[in-house]
Amino acid sequence: RPGQATGESTEALDAVIVGAGFGGLYMLHRLRGLGMTARIIEAAGGVGGTWWWNRYPGARCDVESMQYSFSFDERLQQEWRWSERFAAQPEILRYAEHVADRFDLRRDIRFNTRVTAARFDEAAGRWLVLTDRGDRLSARYCVMATGCLSSARVPDIPGIESFRGRTYHTGRWPHEEVDFTGQRVAVIGTGSSAIQAVPVIAEQAKQLFVFQRTPNFSIPSRNRPMDEAYERWWKSDYAAHRRRARMMRTGILYHIDERSALDVPPEERRRVYEERWAAGGTAFMGAFADLLRNQQANDTAAEFVRGKIAGIVRDPATAALLQPRDHPIGTKRICVDTHYYETFNRANVRLVDVRSAPIEAITPTGLRLRGGAEFAADSIVFATGFDAMTGAVLAVDIRGRSGASLREKWAAGPRAHLGLMVAGFPNLFLITGPGSPSVLSNMMVSIEQHVDWLSDCLVHMRARGATCIEPTQEAEDAWVAHVAEVGGRTLYPKANSWYMGANIPGKPRVFMPYVGGVGTYREECDAIAAQGYPGFRMS
Ligand code: FAD
Numbered sequence: 001r002p003g004q005a006t007g008e009s010t011e012a013l014d015a016v017i018v019g020a021g022f023g024g025l026y027m028l029h030r031l032r033g034l035g036m037t038a039r040i041i042e043a044a045g046g047v048g049g050t051w052w053w054n055r056y057p058g059a060r061c062d063v064e065s066m067q068y069s070f071s072f073d074e075r076l077q078q079e080w081r082w083s084e085r086f087a088a089q090p091e092i093l094r095y096a097e098h099v100a101d102r103f104d105l106r107r108d109i110r111f112n113t114r115v116t117a118a119r120f121d122e123a124a125g126r127w128l129v130l131t132d133r134g135d136r137l138s139a140r141y142c143v144m145a146t147g148c149l150s151s152a153r154v155p156d157i158p159g160i161e162s163f164r165g166r167t168y169h170t171g172r173w174p175h176e177e178v179d180f181t182g183q184r185v186a187v188i189g190t191g192s193s194a195i196q197a198v199p200v201i202a203e204q205a206k207q208l209f210v211f212q213r214t215p216n217f218s219i220p221s222r223n224r225p226m227d228e229a230y231e232r233w234w235k236s237d238y239a240a241h242r243r244r245a246r247m248m249r250t251g252i253l254y255h256i257d258e259r260s261a262l263d264v265p266p267e268e269r270r271r272v273y274e275e276r277w278a279a280g281g282t283a284f285m286g287a288f289a290d291l292l293r294n295q296q297a298n299d300t301a302a303e304f305v306r307g308k309i310a311g312i313v314r315d316p317a318t319a320a321l322l323q324p325r326d327h328p329i330g331t332k333r334i335c336v337d338t339h340y341y342e343t344f345n346r347a348n349v350r351l352v353d354v355r356s357a358p359i360e361a362i363t364p365t366g367l368r369l370r371g372g373a374e375f376a377a378d379s380i381v382f383a384t385g386f387d388a389m390t391g392a393v394l395a396v397d398i399r400g401r402s403g404a405s406l407r408e409k410w411a412a413g414p415r416a417h418l419g420l421m422v423a424g425f426p427n428l429f430l431i432t433g434p435g436s437p438s439v440l441s442n443m444m445v446s447i448e449q450h451v452d453w454l455s456d457c458l459v460h461m462r463a464r465g466a467t468c469i470e471p472t473q474e475a476e477d478a479w480v481a482h483v484a485e486v487g488g489r490t491l492y493p494k495a496n497s498w499y500m501g502a503n504i505p506g507k508p509r510v511f512m513p514y515v516g517g518v519g520t521y522r523e524e525c526d527a528i529a530a531q532g533y534p535g536f537r538m539s
């Protein structure tokens with residue numbers, strides 16, 4: 001096995017990378033390019049991260065394929081061909097596998113192995129990384145490419161173990177085909193995953209119950225086969241288009257209207273929303289510049305989408321239940337669907353409100369709500385999300401200087417300078433960590449930006465003969481305060497979202513991603529590099 005080191009022997013490397021999603025794969029490629037020895041440890045049985053685990057029916061990307069892909073290699077981006085506007089999970093997984101093969105990455109990846117602990121040895125200036133298979137790896141650098149949405153979460157509902165049918169979590173979907181034909185299926189949750197899965201499961205199942213606590217806003221995807229002219233346009237000058245995308249607020253090249261929603265007459269506003277609704281996808285939120293900053297502006301977009309829901313769903317009571325009213329549109333991750341609302345017009349689909357009567361127990365034969373209503377099910381699908389942004393990092397027992405624990409340091413919320421590095425934890429790097437734009441962006445753009453910045457930083461250190469880097473406490477504090485301040489100027493904190501940690505009982509309520517924009521953030525990072533890394537100590 002690559003990287004095998006069992007018992008007392010310790011494998012020595014320049015870097016250990018945790019995770020073989022797009023972040024880990026690109027990090028490995030770049031570190032090799034710097035002549036470093038590096039090893040990825042990956043819990044899954046293959047590469048692809050998100051796209052290896054999330055095999056649920058309907059799983060697909062909502063960033064256009066032409067943009068949700070690596071830009072670091074011109075031949076790769078010219079040669080790879082996407083079949084649809086928004087690629088489905090199997091195609092994205094094939095792409096990840098292609099990248100791994102093309103750059104010969106697999107020989108340095110250990111699959112089916114989970115990192116359990118990482119300890120910084122101050123005297124040696126090295127990380128000791130331990131796995132659930134007894135491996136001991138010693139490395140100067142430890143890169144957590146563990147993913148923001150990789151720690152799947154099943155809610156604590158009593159009786160789960162008593163259920164006699166099959167249970168699934170969207171983020172841990174089995175590899176063999178799951179066929180719901182003829183079954184009574186219960187889907188718990190109505191986030192992005194459920195919104196993609198529900199229309200597909202509805203076509204198979206005899207009866208589908210969708211258990212909804214909080215309705216979400218969803219925009220039609222208008223997915224379609226790849227338009228060849230559009231593909232040619234991208235490929236005619238891929239590098240230049242990517243450069244523009246990198247400076248956008250979300251790392252996605254689309255038009256953001258710079259007007260305020262409140263500065264245009266109602267009929268013009270309606271025209272703009274109709275146009276965006278017809279075009280489909282997350283670009284809906286770019287309809288006006290202030291949708292995420294001004295409640296009144298936001299109300300106009302939210303009301304438009306509520307109107308669309310009422311127009312699609314025939315049963316008025318079901319339509320009313322599906323209309324979100326408890327959070328501003330976009331402050332929970334906007335969803336993108338293919339016929340989600342239409343699915344509730346099917347005779348075999350029923351929406352169950354579990355806000356008014358929560359799921360009290362799972363029984364051997366189904367679910368019971370408070371008040372006693374029972375729903376018989378052959379299968380239960382948990383589309384209940386993830387311990388986002390910090391879950392996978394903190395699942396590893398990480399100890400920095402003087403044995404200090406990252407879990408303790410982050411007990412009141414994550415603290416990282418630029419979302420990249422943590423004071424007291426030298427040479428520990430986070431890819432798309434909390435405090436960076438990460439989940440508010442096209443993640444491929446954010447992953448490449450972090451990996452490139454870190455790689456350049458390592459080159460800089462080598463030129464100065466330095467082997468250790470760590471942010472100062474002051475720089476970290478200032479960045480964390482800045483992230484909170486910028487987040488606080490938006491409507492995001494109004495929602496009980498996973499961005500806020502609100503989906504995990506006991507998790508501190510902190511708005512975790514940096515909302516200042518991908519382009520602004522890149523400029524900030526680049527300026528720090530150009531000035532010789534102020535805010536960091538190198539030795
Ligand atoms: P991941 O792909 O999550 O990979 C992390 C890997 O680390 C995993 O394979 C995991 O097994 C491994 N790992 C974690 N902890 C350990 C450990 N202790 N030991 C060993 N291995 C470990 N983003 C977008 O930009 N656009 C989209 O449309 C989009 N759609 C999404 C759809 C779904 C269903 C989900 C869940 C996420 C989506 N995302 C999307 C976000 C997506 O996670 C990122 O785009 C991207 O794939 C993240 O790559 P990554 O390498 O950072 O993390």
Ligand code: N01
Binds near residue numbers: 383
């Ligand atoms: O998870 P979620 P997800 N009883 O946390 C409900 C990305 N992604 O996997 O809101 C009843 O959004 C919970 O209800 P509530 C994307 O970034 C992208 O769907 O807490 N319900 C909620 O409805 C996304 O945001 C795509 O009241 C319970 C749902 O479960 C992120 O991944 C596709 C419950 C969880 O929704 C996560 O999405 C898929 C309980 N006890 C994912 N516990 C694209 O399309 C939880 N819920 C790109």
